[in-house]
Amino acid sequence: MKAIVQPTSHLQGEINALSSKNYTTRYLLIGALANGTSTIYYPAHSEDSDAMRRCVRDLGAIIEEDDEKIVITGFGKNPKHVNELNVGNAGAVLRFLMSTAAFCPDVTFVNTYPESLGKRPHDDLIDTLQQMGVEVQHNNGRLPITIKGGQPRGGKLTVSGNVSSQFLSSLLFMTPLLEEDSEIEVLHDLKSKIIVGQTLEVLAQAGIVVHASEDLMHYRIPGGQSYQAKEYVIQGDYPGSAAILAAAAVTNSDVRVLRLEENSKQGEKACVDVLRAMGVNLTHDNGVVHVRGNQRLVAGEFDGDHFTDAVLAMVAAAVFAEGTSRFYNVENLRYKECDRITDYLNELRKAGADVEERQSEIIVHGKPEGVEGGVEINAHFDHRVIMALTVVGLRSKQGLTIRDAHHVAKSYPQYFDHLRSIGAQVELVSES
Ligand SMILES: O=C(O)C1=C[C@@H](OP(=O)(O)O)[C@@H](O)[C@H](O)C1
Numbered sequence: 001m002k003a004i005v006q007p008t009s010h011l012q013g014e015i016n017a018l019s020s021k022n023y024t025t026r027y028l029l030i031g032a033l034a035n036g037t038s039t040i041y042y043p044a045h046s047e048d049s050d051a052m053r054r055c056v057r058d059l060g061a062i063i064e065e066d067d068e069k070i071v072i073t074g075f076g077k078n079p080k081h082v083n084e085l086n087v088g089n090a091g092a093v094l095r096f097l098m099s100t101a102a103f104c105p106d107v108t109f110v111n112t113y114p115e116s117l118g119k120r121p122h123d124d125l126i127d128t129l130q131q132m133g134v135e136v137q138h139n140n141g142r143l144p145i146t147i148k149g150g151q152p153r154g155g156k157l158t159v160s161g162n163v164s165s166q167f168l169s170s171l172l173f174m175t176p177l178l179e180e181d182s183e184i185e186v187l188h189d190l191k192s193k194i195i196v197g198q199t200l201e202v203l204a205q206a207g208i209v210v211h212a213s214e215d216l217m218h219y220r221i222p223g224g225q226s227y228q229a230k231e232y233v234i235q236g237d238y239p240g241s242a243a244i245l246a247a248a249a250v251t252n253s254d255v256r257v258l259r260l261e262e263n264s265k266q267g268e269k270a271c272v273d274v275l276r277a278m279g280v281n282l283t284h285d286n287g288v289v290h291v292r293g294n295q296r297l298v299a300g301e302f303d304g305d306h307f308t309d310a311v312l313a314m315v316a317a318a319v320f321a322e323g324t325s326r327f328y329n330v331e332n333l334r335y336k337e338c339d340r341i342t343d344y345l346n347e348l349r350k351a352g353a354d355v356e357e358r359q360s361e362i363i364v365h366g367k368p369e370g371v372e373g374g375v376e377i378n379a380h381f382d383h384r385v386i387m388a389l390t391v392v393g394l395r396s397k398q399g400l401t402i403r404d405a406h407h408v409a410k411s412y413p414q415y416f417d418h419l420r421s422i423g424a425q426v427e428l429v430s431e432s
């Protein structure tokens with residue numbers, strides 16, 4: 001599918017934020033790891049959340065659902081002995097389930113997205129699983145990956161955190177089920193540290209005890225625990241909504257996004273502060289972010305690691321700001337669905353933006369007068385590239401055509417419908 005994005009100067013209306021992908025994957029996992037029946041209200045429906053749903057079902061969870069909720073009966077620490085799991089293009093789902101798979105004798109995670117997830121590295125988690133006595137066969141740290149588990153051991157473990165926090169989260173979900181106590185030391189740095197707070201939050205809700213050091217670099221996890229079956233309510237999703245808010249910020253707009261809790265633990269809620277710092281007129285009260293955009297933004301400097309999945313949308317806003325913006329501490333964007341620094345900046349340049357890259361930085365020389373556009377954009381299999389380039393297309397002179405825009409469904413299948421509902425001129429056509 002191609003998205004043809006036309007210049008649009010005015011956006012107006014109200015959007016109910018999509019449900020959080022990252023909470024949905026977590027609650028599905030802890031529902032599956034519980035013995036008993038949990039209920040998850042307002043789950044996300046996207047390719048990634050569907051991947052988690054499919055895989056935990058393959059592993060033996062029983063799932064019933066209606067429009068409002070998922071009712072899931074878990075398998076505890078005794079998953080069904082499947083031979084194969086297909087996580088689609090979902091990094092978090094793969095990494096979280098690699099540890100769960102250690103309770104199975106022989107599971108292969110297949111490689112269905114060789115150009116995207118197939119290129120991402122998982123060595124850091126493989127190393128830790130090996131410390132636990134789990135045999136792992138892999139393709140140079142990449143998919144396909146076969147986990148030959150059975151009786152993983154706890155004890156003293158280390159995991160590197162400088163590529164992804166998902167490896168640590170994965171271990172935090174699984175180690176409470178081991179017989180022995182575990183101690184995890186995070187080596188090097190811990191990127192996307194904030195999202196580990198979401199992991200600890202849902203673990204506590206399920207009655208799991210984890211002793212975490214204040215800096216989130218050391219953990220003591222008593223063994224022999226079990227997940228309680230509970231009721232969970234999924235909040236609105238900041239990473240996806242960040243793109244809607246950026247679209248409102250770069251146009252003349254009066255847009256309200258609902259279901260965005262002020263006290264959320266999602267790091268990407270910082271996008272509200274980032275836009276505010278860029279001079280965007282907005283308020284955030286009672287779960288509603290209200291943007292009254294006037295097309296005028298000013299540049300700023302931001303630590304992007306605090307809002308990793310919203311960086312691309314914020315960079316798209318910065319493309320139209322007065323002055324030079326800098327998004328630093330973002331090297332791990334290179335290890336996502338595509339290289340979100342080199343690949344993304346190449347597409348932005350095609351659209352007419354003036355951007356520079358460093359190993360761990362994105363620098364944007366803003367163009368308040370707008371960019372030229374009039375070109376075709378390669379999506380690089382990346383939903384966040386698609387969403388961010390759409391924002392740029394709205395403020396371009398000649399619009400943008402985004403190829404393979406269907407990959408937006410990885411996290412936000414209703415993105416274009418939502419944008420169109422507030423007046424964005426976007427046409428979706430099938431690609432021959
Ligand atoms: O734990 C999670 O659910 C996620 C962690 C982040 O990844 P990294 O830790 O690799 O930055 C984030 O980008 C991803 O969308 C979801």
Ligand SMILES: C=C(OP(=O)(O)O)C(=O)O
Binds near residue numbers: 336
């Ligand atoms: C990086 C992302 O997801 P994942 O790592 O789970 O593939 C994302 O949603 O932007």
